Amino acid sequence: LISKGGGVFSRRTKSIPLSAEMKKWLNTKKLSITPNEFIHQILQMPVDLLWNGGIGTYVKSSKENDSDVGDRANDAVRVNGKQLQAKIIGEGGNLGCTQLGRVEFAKLGGKINTDFIDNVGGVDCSDNEVNIKILLNALVNNGDLTVKQRNAMLYEMTDDVADIVLDDCYRQTQSISITDQANVVQIKEQLRFIHTLERDGHLNRELEYIPTDEEFSERIADGVGLTRPELSVLISYAKMVLKEELNQAAITDNAYYQKFLVGSFPQLLQDKYQAQMQQHPLRGEIIATKLTNYMINDMGINFAHRLNEETGASICDIAIAYSTVKALYDLGDLWRDVEQLDNKIDSSLQLQILDSMRRSVRRATRWMLREHTQFESINSAIEFYRPVYSDLLNNISEYLVAEEVTSLNNTVASYVEQGVPEAIAYRIGIQSNAFSALDLAHIVEKTQLKPALVERLYFQLGSHLQLHWFLEQINQQGVNNHWQALARASYREELDHQQRLLTISILKRSEKLASIAQVDDLLVNWMDENSNLINRWSSMMSEFKTSQSHEFAKFSVALRELLLLTNKVSAS
Template identity: 45%
Template sequence: GAFNHMHIFLDPDPDPAISFKERERLFALPRSGWTDYDRKLISAGGGVYARSMKSIPLSDQVKTLLGVKADRLAPNELISQLLKASVDLLWNGGIGTYVKAETETHESVGDKANESVRINGGELRCKVVGEGGNLGFTQLGRVEFTSKGGLMYTDAIDNSAGVDCSDHEVNIKILLGQIVSNGDMTEKQRNRLLAEMTDEVAGLVLAHNYSQTQAISLVAWKAPEKLYEHARFIGNLEQRGRLNRELEFLPGARAIAERQARGQGLTKPEISVLHAYSKMNYYDALVESDIPDDAYFQFELKDYFPKVLAERFSAEIVIHRLKREITANHLTNRIVDHVGPGFGFRVREEVGADIPGLTRAYVAISEIFGVDELWGDIEALDNQVTAAIQMELMLMVNDLVRHTVIWLLRHHEQGVSIQSLVDHFRDGVRELAAGMPKPLTSTDRLALNRKVKYLSNAGVPRELAQRVGILAPMASSLDVVKVAWQHDSDILLVASVYFNLGKELQFHWLREQIGMLQIHTHWHDLARTRLSDMLNTHQREITAHILKRNRPLKKAKRMIEQWKADNRLAYARHAEIVAEFKARSSLDFAMLSMVVAGAETMRGSTLS
C-alpha cells in the first residue's frame, strides 16, 4: 500500500513485475497520481481511495494483511495501520513526520497536521525503513525502532547522494570553466562533455554512498565492543564545542552505562550522526594541515573526478582552485568510511598522533598491504555470499588496518614520507604473504586451513579466502620485516622464528586472555591494548636477539632451542607462571600485567 496527501492506494497481493512496470509508467507521466494507476492491475481486494472519504471499506484481503477486524476505517486510521503493517520495506518519500518515540509527545514533534496518523517507532513491524523524504521520523523514533531490531539509518544518510552529486557538479564546472576560459575547449564541447559524463558521475556518487552506509553497518556490527571508544569521542567533541549531545539525541553517561550493562552499543541512526561529526572533525583537521599540499595525494584529487577529466586535464586538476578542499574531503570519506568514527581520537590517546599523521599512516598501510584491491574483491561478492560473511571479511581487513596503522605511528616519526614507508615495508610484507602459511606453526596452519575452508564453504572464492585468512598472522608482518631489515635476514626465516617463539612462550594464548579481560572504563580498554602491544614488542625483540646470536644454526626451531638453553632460568620461570595461569578459571588485569612484565624481564636477560 501507499498514501500521499490526496489518496490511499491498496494492493494487498501485487505482482512485483507488473506493479513495478505500472509505477514506472506513472513516474514518467507528467502530473500523475494514484488515480492514474490502471485498476485492472490491482490485486483482488485493493483499490484507490480519496483521503476526503468519511471511511474506507476494507476487503478481507486488506484486513488479513493489516491484522485488523474492522470492516471500515477512517482514512487517517487506515494510514496508521499501513504504517504498522508487517512488510519488508517502509519507504517515506513525502512531507511530514509520521513516526516518533513513545517517550515523545506529539507537541514536541512540531507537525500538527500528521498527529492523527503518527505512530511510535516501537509499533513498526517493517524490517527496513528507507527515508527518501526529510524528517519522516524523529531521531528518537529511529532509535526506538532500531533498538527493537529494525534496520534504518537517517534521512541525511539516505538522501546524501543528492548533496554529493551537487558537489561533483560544482567542482566539475569550476574545472571546465577554467579550461574554457583558457581557450582549450569551446562552450559547445564543454556541454557535450558534461552530458557524456552523467553516468560516470552517478557511478562515483553511488559508490561513495554505498561505502558510507557500508561503513555505518560495519560499525553497528561491532557497536557493543566499541561503545567506550564512541562514548569517549562523543565526550571529546562535546568538550571542544563541536557537538551538542542533547540536540543530536546521543546517549549521556548514564544511558551509556546502562547499554554497556545490557551488552548494547549505539544504534545505526546514532552511528550515522557520529559518523557525520567524525567526518566534519577529520575534514577540518586535514584542511588546516599540509596534507592537501602533499604531492603524494594528487592521485586522491584525480580519483575524485571522472576518468575522462583525470586523463585529459590532469595538469588543470592539480591547480583546481578548490583542490585542497576536494583532497581533504576525498581522503576524509575514504578513511573514516574504513576505520569508523572516533578512530582518530583513539589513535591520539594511544600514541599521541594527530589526524594528518593518521592519514599518512593509513595511506601507507593501504599501499603496503594492497587494502583497496582486497576491499574491492570483497565488495565484488555482493549477492554471491551473505552480507554477514562479507562483513566478517571486511572486519578482518579493518582489524589489520587498525593494528598496523597504530604500529606505524608508534614506531616511526609522523613526518616520515609515505613513499619511504611504502618502500621500506611493501616488498617484505608481500614476500611474507606469498610465503604463507610456510612460516606458521602447525597449530596456526591448522587454524588457517579451517578458516579458509569455512569461508570457501560460505561461497568465498578459495584464493580470496586464503588472502583474507592470512590477515591475522600478517598483523605481525611489520615486526617481522623490521627485524629482517635490521639483521639482513631472510624474511621467511625471521617469520618462522617469530611465530614459533610465540608458540613456545604461549604468547598467542596470553593475547587471547588479554582480549577476554572485562573492561569497565575507556582506560581499561586502553590498558588492555597496551598489554597486547607490550607482548608484541617482547616477541619482536627476543626474535631479533635469537637471530643475532644463533643465526649459524639456520633452522628456526634449533635457534629457539639454543636460546632456551642459554636462558633456561628466565624461560623456566615464565613457563611456570603460564602453567599456573592456565590452571585457573579466570585471570585479571593484575595477573596478566605481571606475566607481561615477566616477559619483559626475560627479554632483558637475553640482551645482557
C-alpha cells in the same frame, strides 16, 4: 507497476473503496476507508520495507506528543515507532520520522538510519556537480573548451557521477552497519568520542537526541549499544570534524594524496584534465573530504580520535599511518572482494569480516605511530615493508609450527564452508600472522639476513615460548574502562617488542646463517643455554592456563619476567 487490487488515491477524497487484496493486507472487512485512516493503517502494515518519499512527519516516539512534531497536517495519520511492523524504513523525504521515533523503532529491532543518511545522494550529487562545473568553467574561461562542449561533457558524465554517488552512499551505510553489528562492545569508546565533540564545541547532545551519560550507563548494563539513527548522527559529526582537521598542507600537499583529487572526478575528466585539476580552488577540500570518507567508512566513527588519545599522534600523522597500512595490506582490493560477496554469504558474516579487517588495520596503524620510523614518503614506507609482507602472504606455512599451520587452515576452511572463496578466506585468515611483517621488516634491516630466515626464527621462537598463545590471552582480556583498554594495548606492544628484541639477539649469535636448518639449530642451542629462565617463563604460562580469567596485574608480572630473559640475551 501498480499491484493487483492497488491504486493511487487522493487524500482529499471522502473515502477509498477497498479491494479484496487491500482488505487482506489491512486485515479488515470494511468496504471503504477514509484517506487518513488508510494512511494510518498502511504505516502499521507488516512489510519488508516502508519507504517515505514525500512531505510530512509520519512517525514519532510514544514519549512525544503530536504538538512536539510540528506537523499538524499529519497528526491524524501519525504513528509511534513501536507501532511500526515494517522490517526496514527508508527515508527518501526529509523528516519522515522524528529522531526519537527512529530510535524507538530501532530499539525494537527495526532497521532505520536517518533522513540525511538515506537521501544523502542528492547532496552528494550536488557537491560533485559543483566541483565538476568549477573545473569545466575554468577550462571554458581559458579557451580550452566551448560552452557547447562543456554542456555535452556534463551530459556524457551523468552515469559516471551517479556511480560515484551510489558508491559513496553504499560505503557510508556499510560503515554504520559494521559499527551497529558490534552493538555494545564499542559504546564506551563512543561515549568518550561524544565527550570530545562536546568539549570542543562541535556537538549539542540534547539537540541531536544523543543519550545522556546516565542513559549510556543503563544501556551498558542492559547490553544494548547505540542505535543506527544515533550512529548516523555521530558519523556525520565525525566526518565534519575530521575533514576540517585533515584540510592541512601536510595532507593536501602530500604527493600521495593527489590521486584522491583526481579520483574524485569522472573518468572522462581524469583522462583529459589531471593537470588542470591541481589548480581547482577547492582542491584542498576535495582531498580532505575524500580521505575523510575513506578513513571513517573503512575504520569507523572514532578511529582517529581513539588513536590520538592512545598515542598522542596528530590527526595528520594518523591519516598517513593509516594510508600506509591500507596500501601495504591491499585493503582496498580485499575490501572490494568482500563487498562482491553481497547476497552470496550471510550479511552478518560479511560485516564480521569487514570488522576484523578494521581491527587489523587499527592495530597496524597504532604500531606505525608508536614505531616513529621516519620515511621520505608514504610510498617509501610501503616499499620498506612490502617484501617481507609479500613473503609472509605467500610462504607463511614454511615458517609456522605445525599446529599453527593447522589453526590457519581450519580458519580458512571455516570461512570457505560459509561461502567465502578460498583466496579471500586465506587473506582474511592470515591477517593476525601478517601483522608480524612490520616487526620482521625492521629485524631484516637490522640483521641484514634473508627474510625467510628471520621469519622462520621469529615464528618458531614465538611458538616455543608460547608468545602467540600469550598474545591471544591479552587480546581476549576484557576491559571495563578506558585505562584498562590502554593497558591491554600496551601489553600487546610490549610483547611484540620483546619478541622482536629476542629475535634480533638470537640471530646475531651466528654470522653465517644460510638455511632454515641452521636457524632451527640456532634456536635449539639458545634454548638449551637459557633453560633456567625459559623454564621459569614456561611455568608462568602453565599457571596462566589454569584459569579462564586473569587480573591485569598478571600480564604485567609475566611481561616483566619476559623482559628479564630479553635483557639476559641482549647482554650476552
